Amino acid sequence: MGDGGDPAELVSAFLEGNGLPVRDIGRTATQFHPTGGGTPCGATLYVSASAGSVIIGGPPGTPSPVPGIPDVVAVVHTHRDPIESSPSVMGACAIGSGNSGGSAGGASPDEWQLGPWRDSWSRDEHAAAVSAVRSAIGRGDVYQVNVVGHASAPYTGDPGPALARVAALPGARYGGVLSGDGWAVATASPETLVEVRGGRVITRPIKGTRPATEQGRRELLASAKERAEHVMIVDLERNDLARLGVGAVRVDELFAVRRWCELWQAESVVSAPIEQPVGLPELLRALCPGGSVTGAPKHAALAEIARLEPVGRGVSMGALGWVGTDHLDLGLSIRTAAVDGERVHLWAGGGITIDSDPWAEVDEAAAKAAPMRAALAGP
Template sequence: MKTVPLLDGGWPYRERNRLEWRISDGGDPAELIEAALAAHGLPSRRLCDLPHSDTPNDATPDEVTRDRDTPFLGPDIAPPAADPAPGRTVGATLFISAAAGAEMVGAPVGAPSPVPEIPDVVVTFHDATQRPPAPRSPAGWSLGPWVSSWRPGEHRAAVEAARAAIARGDVYQVNIVGHASAPYLGDPDAALAAVAGLPGATWAGRLRGDGWALATGSPECLVTVAGGRVVTRPIKGTAPRTAAGHAALLASEKERAEHVMIVDLARNDLGMIATTGSVDVEELFAVRPWCDLWQAESTVSARLRPDVGVADLLRAVCPGASVTGAPKRAAIDVLTGLEPVGRGPSMGALGYVSPDGLALGLTIRTVAAVGTNRAGTLHLWAGGGITWSSDADDEVAEAAAKAAPLDAAVRGPAAPAPSIPPTVAGAGRK
């Protein structure tokens, strides 16, 4: 165990301890997480025994409000009330990188992360002592231009390579993610808070360690467990947040076909840990807002088998269906050969475990800062799903549209709008 002060927005409770793990450390991250939770008296086995939460886990994101200063607060489970015994562990924040998720199921972990400073697994344990407000740096904030990890033309070529894999019958759909970085001066705290506060970011959160910090403005639920019920809400399908965009998304055969493939994959994921016959698609292709975009979301649920523990759950749902493809293992094999750098903290999971339940959001729409409160580098990731009917130019534009709200958030309201979208989609390095 490595103890690191929680320097940034987080649980309202003091951090007692934390576990940090990297792929290079070896071992099974799913088993490691389960053992760490058990050692601190938190739910680890028989997740079916977790109680019903006060907030029903069929609540939709637009029915729920939350405090964006918590490290994670999805619409399904509220953080536990502070226990009067200050020494008792009341819960744990859980972060899992995309690479750790792949490692859990024996899949390729992909290219090296551009932010090796950020561990692949972080579990922070909190007691009932109220955490004092973190000090704020008086430093200003400025962000330089984005530089993409794609070379010119590489993103389009990756889309065509994915389509070729589909034509060969290797996969039906594959998700491709790009990355960009920019130098910063000043304290990134406010920029990270702005990302976690993006409109529609119901599954947002922040986490900080020694020399790094991350924030996600995610609208997507990876998994929740409460009252013996497990729920996942995959998102796939994007359009501009206009009346025309709403109508076009509902009418798009390409977007619906891609979405249904991912819903089927999510059903299969839950089927690995569900009681026979209990997997149910409760809602299909519901269109909801995130920033200036519409997103299509479905709700898939099941009843947990009595023997399912945290490690079983994580192996079933990680890496997330909507950020890999179908079939999942084959899609991971394809995407790891196409993406120029690793996904780092993006496309992973951030959430918490408490005596009242478990909730993990998918870390799409994620940024990470590596450095100090005076200078460093900011990183962001964005991508999209590729099917046979995908158009390379449209996919590049979609990735840019997803990254644009992140760029606007981290630059601040006073900053002029950039003349081009962030280059996760594009202009590339030389």
């Protein structure tokens, strides 16, 4: 975090200064409806996993493998005149070591080519990290920890089409590309970190994975281990929302099976009514980093993550989405890739419980990364 201070406050002050009333999200959703050219219609917001940890007083973790990408990026868009069909950029804010604006550096007009992937740890090292988490659970240090690995590959040519293929992967609730000076991020995330709409604050944690076959669906629904892991994170998210003090928290849907690419995943919906004023800083402090990619208890899990993961999470496992004048919708940046001037980067992992099989967890992470690797390689 290059600029110091609380990232949640810094970005909220920037957005408020550019005409978005983010200090009272309930009021934003019901009373603020700007029209006409030159007025803000919303902002693209990205918050890294490291920034999310810092927001709640946790460790920043291992340094990012893409240090040129800022920890927080906010781009404010304005309404254009009626004759123009799309919003224009009003202003941009970047917090951290990188810069916003521009496009991914290092690209050339040459044909796109992706080199060999290099993993941040071997399969044996990944399995050893899973075993280390199980030992920490056995000691009573944590109940669950999400362990994430990183891989990168060199490239030549224009990364834009490859990133667009990632963003278009089937099952993505949040599919898009955000670019800056010398970098770009593409997400195909299926998971909601936090949404504010219709007077409610909502989160949709995902936990539990199987191949998208009939047998895989039956196995996921029947797995006591997957269900226990999932319910643990649902309880964590219930507590996160309860900390907002906005209204009674409820579980609207529990362990529903959704499809992302060739995988089944279990998703729940947790929500609360907005009965008291709540702002963007409070939402970020309550829900960042997402419980499904940290573990429980959250602070203890973050300490294990910082100890075990050899490469930082970079753009993954953070937040990326939209802060509007009538709603807020931030996806959890899983299934997310990044490029700098020389390499493509991606991350994948999974939640570890006392019953986790190390080699099955290694294989699950590889299955999550496979569609992104294929999309990046070419059509």
